[in-house]
């Protein structure tokens with residue numbers, strides 16, 4: 327939070343942690359009494375002291391909005407091409423590396439930019455990127471953004487991506503892009519099938535393809551034609567096998 331100082335600074339005072347606590351309590355009380363003007367809460371510390379594995383005390387930098395943006399950030403750009411727009415969207419997510427070279431090294435998203443030639447959604451995109459960037463910089467757990475965005479449905483209907491994945495909206499696709507990015511930098515774990523599940527899915531797929539022998543050379547989908555939408559992974563990869571709907575993408579089975 328930025329505070330504009332209107333008057334000349336005549337003296338200053340260093341706030342001690344216990345005073346900060348008291349100020350916070352006072353603010354909360356005032357707010358509870360309904361008379362409180364929202365005042366700035368004391369800033370959280372950007373570093374915490376922890377004991378490392380050798381028993382030494384180490385200062386660990388945490389993500390915090392007061393953290394200054396370094397001159398150079400590393401990032402990735404993702405292309406989103408939807409069938410409902412002629413122009414592609416380019417999503418860039420830049421990361422900051424905290425505690426570089428130490429055992430507490432962590433890569434965290436710092437800012438997001440979206441570029442498109444399509445200006446239909448310009449103001450919403452600007453608002454969204456500013457808010458997402460602000461959430462990134464606030465620190466704490468930011469992975470909730472993925473689920474919030476993925477749950478957005480376009481009332482005009484979603485669309486199918488090449489490969490057979492259903493996207494309920496462009497915003498949801500943005501959620502998938504952020505998810506992919508957070509998985510790449512290690513903030514979210516990639517869902518993966520274990521060896522046994524993967525083997526089962528591969529076997530079932532080979533069996534189904536051998537049985538039907540209807541591979542359309544021009545089909546864009548990675549999955550057999552006529553496959554149904556899987557409710558678990560949103561991919562048209564559900565096929566009927568031995569009287570049981572089975573997903574060839576994630577292994578979901580209606581028969582347990």
Ligand SMILES: [Zn+2]
Nearest residue numbers: 556559573576
């Ligand atoms: Zn599935």
